[in-house]
Amino acid sequence: MIRIVLAGTATLALGVPAWVVTHPPAIPHAAVARVKLPPRRVVPPAELPPVEPVRLVDLSPDDARAFNASVPFSTDSNPAARPFRYVGSADDLARATDCLAAGVLYEAGDDATGERAVAQVVLNRLRHPAFPKTVCGVVFEGQDRSTGCQFTFSCDGALTRWKPGEAAWTRARAVAAMALSGSVYRPVGYATHYHTDWVVPYWQASLDKIAAVGSHLFFRWSGWWGTPPAFNRHMLAGEPVVAQLAPVSYAHKTGAALVEAQAALAEAAAATTGAQAVTVAGTSDSFLVTLPHGVAPETYPALAAKACGDRPVCKFSGWTDATRTPAALPLEAAQIATMSFSYMRDRAAGIEKSLWNCQQTPRPVRTQCMKQQVMLTAAPAATVTPSATPTPAPAPEQRGPAELGGVRRKGDEPVSSPARGGGSL
Known part of the structure; x- marks a missing residue:
């Protein structure tokens, strides 16, 4: 038994070092040495790179x-x-x-x-x-x-x-x-x-x-x-x-795909505005609508134009949140502040303008953004007792709309995920 143990020990003592020599661990320097890139060249100003x-x-x-x-x-x-x-x-x-x-x-x-x-x-x-x-x-x-x-x-x-x-x-x-x-x-x-x-x-x-x-x-x-x-x-x-x-x-839709998309948009316009049209007496037609879910913001003007039809004067106001869509005019300040899109047409005056709520949908051109409504919240009235001198209520606190926050998701190396590019440009 002792001889077997000694023989095994001797085998390990000789075999392990030999295996390490023939199977060296990978080291970063080996990878660096194997990379053969073209010679470095600085392109002169007279030559386009x-x-x-x-x-x-x-x-x-x-x-x-x-x-x-x-x-x-x-x-x-x-x-x-x-x-x-x-x-x-x-x-x-x-x-x-x-x-x-x-x-x-x-x-x-x-x-x-x-x-x-x-x-x-x-x-x-x-x-x-x-x-x-x-x-x-x-x-x-x-x-x-x-x-x-x-x-x-x-x-x-x-x-x-x-x-x-x-x-x-x-x-x-x-x-x-x-x-x-x-x-x-x-x-x-x-x-x-x-x-x-x-x-x-x-x-x-x-x-x-x-x-x-x-x-x-x-x-x-x-x-x-x-x-x-x-x-x-x-x-x-x-x-x-x-x-x-x-x-x-x-x-980027063309041909049959564009025709199909336009038909779907027309259907959405009819379904959206059907029972929600509110006529402003003595002035023009006005639509207060809940914008269809899943419709790209770029299509809102087309949606509004289809809803307004041939009316020479028309105003289309839309909300993406159905719970915030008003049922009647005039609009309150809170309803204006949460409006997602507005379209106005007055052909006699040469006006046709589309505006987005850029807190909800950032736009590349600032002139396409609605003016932000400032909400005023009154401070609670001071408590007055018979023996105390009344104290003037503090000035209302001015609050603006919350700043749009980015959403970030970090993942591991996305070699196999189509949602993360794995190459270069």
């Missing part, structure tokens, strides 16, 4: 993270981008908003911070001479090529595999609307590229790493093409219709 297709180095997620961690952040200044404000037709704006919303949601997931960072990259690209000059053009650049798309979701089938829920889509559209109306996400500066930390794209060799937001790393071109003066171009009119977005975007 190429927009390379997305090609990834063949690495495991852990090895890619090890390599990315070895790449230092640039020590040069990282100024915030200038605010961007969309200028275009209502149709162009609607298409641009939904293109940008799709880009931020499919690439960053339902996370407000990540979505803002991706939106900033899209607008930075729009201003750079190396990229298309429409929002949809930037987001869907190269979508017709399996290896040439700049946003991975636009050509990897994500749009057909997964459809966002209504709440996530609404939040993404709110982020897009704010970005198109001047909101700036400062941490990523003038970044034009990004990728998740578990991949390594070949284009990384000629760019400077400037920021990290969650699991995404952000880059700008080295040299003059990454400085603020290079971002000197303006957008063009004519946002393209993207057929891939038709299932989630009214603005």
Whole structure:
């Protein structure tokens, strides 16, 4: 028995070291050494930098993270981008908003911070001479090529595999609307590229790493093409219709899908306004309605126009919350403050205007927002006793509407989730 124990001990003493020598543990330096990127090149100002297709180095997620961690952040200044404000037709704006919303949601997931960072990259690209000059053009650049798309979701089938829920889509559209109306996400500066930390794209060799937001790393071109003066171009009119977005975007529907959507909208208008029309005696027709659930805010003007029909003067007021929809006029201050949408028409005066409650639905153009109603709440009256001198009641407290809060959901590495982009641009 003792001989068996001694023999086993000797075997372990010799075998374990030998196994360790032949099976060394993986170390980050090995991953770094295996990465062979193209030689670093700073493109001169006289030459437009190429927009390379997305090609990834063949690495495991852990090895890619090890390599990315070895790449230092640039020590040069990282100024915030200038605010961007969309200028275009209502149709162009609607298409641009939904293109940008799709880009931020499919690439960053339902996370407000990540979505803002991706939106900033899209607008930075729009201003750079190396990229298309429409929002949809930037987001869907190269979508017709399996290896040439700049946003991975636009050509990897994500749009057909997964459809966002209504709440996530609404939040993404709110982020897009704010970005198109001047909101700036400062941490990523003038970044034009990004990728998740578990991949390594070949284009990384000629760019400077400037920021990290969650699991995404952000880059700008080295040299003059990454400085603020290079971002000197303006957008063009004519946002393209993207057929891939038709299932989630009214603005991108065409042909039979558009006809079907318009018919559904007309049906919703009839059902919504049927018994809720309130006529203002001696002036015009006015509609107080509960807006249909699931109808995109961009379609509210069409809904109002269908409800008003051929009336030369008409006012359409809508609420998304049925419990807040008034039954009669005049409206109280609280009812005005919670109104979601307003449409006014007076053809003799040349007036036809649509306004949204931007606390509920942010709009890219501030002139589309209703004026916020200030609610006054009277303070309780002071108690007066016969022996006390009456004290004047304090002035009413002024309260405004609550500030819209972002909704953020952070998850683990979303390699298999269609709601989180796993690549780069």
